[in-house]
Amino acid sequence: MSHPEDPANPGNVAPVHQEPRAHQEPRAHQEPRAHHGTEPLRVALLGCGNVGSEVAQLLTGQAEDLAARVGRPLELAGIAVRRPQRARELPGVDPSLFTGDAAALVSREDVDVVVEVIGGLEPARSLILSAMANGKSVVTANKLLLAEDGASLFDAADRNGVDLYFEAAVAGAIPIIRPLRESLVGDEITAVTGIVNGTTNFILDKMHTVGSTFAETLAEAQELGYAEADPTADVEGFDAAAKAAILSSLAFHTRVRAEDVHREGITEVTGADIASAKDMGCVVKLLAICRLTEENPPRVSARVHPAMIPATHPLASVGEAFNAVFVESKSAGKLMFYGPGAGGAPTASAVMGDLVTVARNRVRGAAGPGESSYARREVAPIDSVVTRYHICLQVSDTPGVLATIAGCFAAQGVSLQAVRQQTGDGHHDADSDGPSASLVLVTHEATDAALAATVEALRELPDVAEVSSVMRVEAH
């Protein structure tokens, strides 16, 4: 199945490029639609890191199966890397395919599909736009680019009549993009709640099961390769926020950008929070929460933050670095999609599924779904979100303190579901004369604004030495 380039005609220009066009005929009604053939569809790969190297090997190693599934062979036309002279050897992959000139590769006439697994905004965006302008369909795993500037990509795909597929951009190998874009497109999705970042799930899961601190667990995650040397994108929730923007856009047929997503990371989650969650029968997870508000017309609320969820919720049992996405819709009810959310091979699986789909579309002159953003929904600010809070306070252990604190909640119209006092730790607050106690409060549902105002007011109370933790309680 390997089909090395002819060095005298590196582009293989004429026959390869003309052939796909010839197949894009209208399907006559009584004519079989399978346009099988032997002319390869040619794939340009941008990036050859963990994901790209898996894709390159799957393309060559599974060539016969892929040809049978697509209807025509798939062939690597080139692999763009920053330093082609340093490109690693990949079993079965012709080393002469490596090139440093990505811009030339995406506009080569003999390329039909471009797979972008470089990541980041630039040069990925320019390369994808150039590929589309040159009539190539694009498969990308680039969540950041889609969340920051998806509109440009979708517009370019539409303008140029090419496909844009991105299953690998959210939750790795888990099919979630296609289910939202296609399977559930006749339904009305009301909420998508995801554990979409494996690093933070690994850390929170370890903190829960082992009882270690955030700092200790992060160090362990870095050693095991679950966290980057600079873990900011993961632990501060940027990665999950990009995915929340993509999921919200698809689920609610609108445009949501990363900057529309309220974002809080997990760096301030303490062992005490996790222990307190356990006491409540809960676990702490970093959630990407995408909801339609109950207003008319509904707005979109998208947020990423750590939250306590009941241990009985399907998302609660998602351990280690696994991902899961929980979808609620009017007709289907509650669905969950679970699997490995990252890693070279799982991400490559998603890329390969898109690549076969895009290639099949090429073979038959068909096209996948374009952007569906007709609903043009407003984004609801975090203030208006209705949620519950779990709050830990260090207070002076004096009579009447609970009444004062409860009054503080009442003044903001927030009612309390549970109050639990933890005494006897012998802790004396430096700023006060008397002994102190820990107070754990859980509210009923209220707007985030009212809850935030309550916390502000609590901080002003002389009897409150410290608001040691504030965390939302979700999925109850």
Place this chain on the structure above:
Amino acid sequence: MSHPEDPANPGNVAPVHQEPRAHQEPRAHQEPRAHHGTEPLRVALLGCGNVGSEVAQLLTGQAEDLAARVGRPLELAGIAVRRPQRARELPGVDPSLFTGDAAALVSREDVDVVVEVIGGLEPARSLILSAMANGKSVVTANKLLLAEDGASLFDAADRNGVDLYFEAAVAGAIPIIRPLRESLVGDEITAVTGIVNGTTNFILDKMHTVGSTFAETLAEAQELGYAEADPTADVEGFDAAAKAAILSSLAFHTRVRAEDVHREGITEVTGADIASAKDMGCVVKLLAICRLTEENPPRVSARVHPAMIPATHPLASVGEAFNAVFVESKSAGKLMFYGPGAGGAPTASAVMGDLVTVARNRVRGAAGPGESSYARREVAPIDSVVTRYHICLQVSDTPGVLATIAGCFAAQGVSLQAVRQQTGDGHHDADSDGPSASLVLVTHEATDAALAATVEALRELPDVAEVSSVMRVEAH
């Protein structure tokens, strides 16, 4: 959005039929691909039971959203029911749409897509084939027909250049067909293990949690509407076997029919089995197990039977009437899809997703994936399947009995993982003089043939009064 038929021209033939064809032009490269328009795409609905009535109402009630998502309005052209005069009133649905002449409806020139939710082999098959021969794309929920004669349907779709979509045929609202046909099509799936029948899962779950017998729980399921008056298709595993055939065909790119699936129901599962499973940290589930064997070339093994699985397996926590499908593949690893597997609204959600997809394809002159059965794999008989057994015996409580029994396993080359004797129930076996004991044995992996031969041999032993239960242990 409603577009009542012109009584003088019931077919609306000329404009409606010509319009879709005009849109099936090749996509020129620089031409935008969105072919939005106001001419409706017309949908014929076959069947108006639980699912059909939901589909009819979603089609009319969500008309604006559907039009925006498809690019053109969707409109009901007719609803075929057995007794149109008895057709129920559906909010928002024009009663004049009901017809008793399904055959005429599927060949009407003003129909673009046919949705079949009648179920059963005939007249569903003839109607679908006629619809396709008349150039209509088809959406069906008909697992039985696909499992018995999918080849005819796929061939007809291919021959006529139309779409055949069937997400609702397996696991109700859970997107599993599209993920297998498209998302994972670039990967190598090695196993699909599903809880794909809600009735039996409800019964087994109740038996586990409440401790009731099969007969009691079946009666309760029938009262609650989770089981039919004649529960045979569910409790004997026929429904799950049809779904296993469909899942195997898609996962392994081959043709597997219902008759190729080894099938055992749950009617013989006892409270003792469930209790014994609990003792082992297991639960009992009716599983549809689809696997590629490790031979070269691999064969397909597809079977439906009750099995014990560890309580820690993701499928173990699937309770009540929910469904879940666990997929293992080379690159993606382990994925799970979970949700409601039956019911009018969830099944309608899957139908509507297919309908929008098929309609989008029509609007753009595109086509979804056809059948992928190139691998033409052989089906491995149940004998060759490698599995583990959990066996309960009633034996005479005499010295040496365990040695005799263990010898029986050894003679077939089956090794034992665990043996547990349960004594002291005061039970005296009628055919023997001495006291009896219960013996629970769990084997290591062996072929089903060796295990079955062992069980046969045990039955012949004078010391064995009864082989009271034999169940496979899976997913370990």
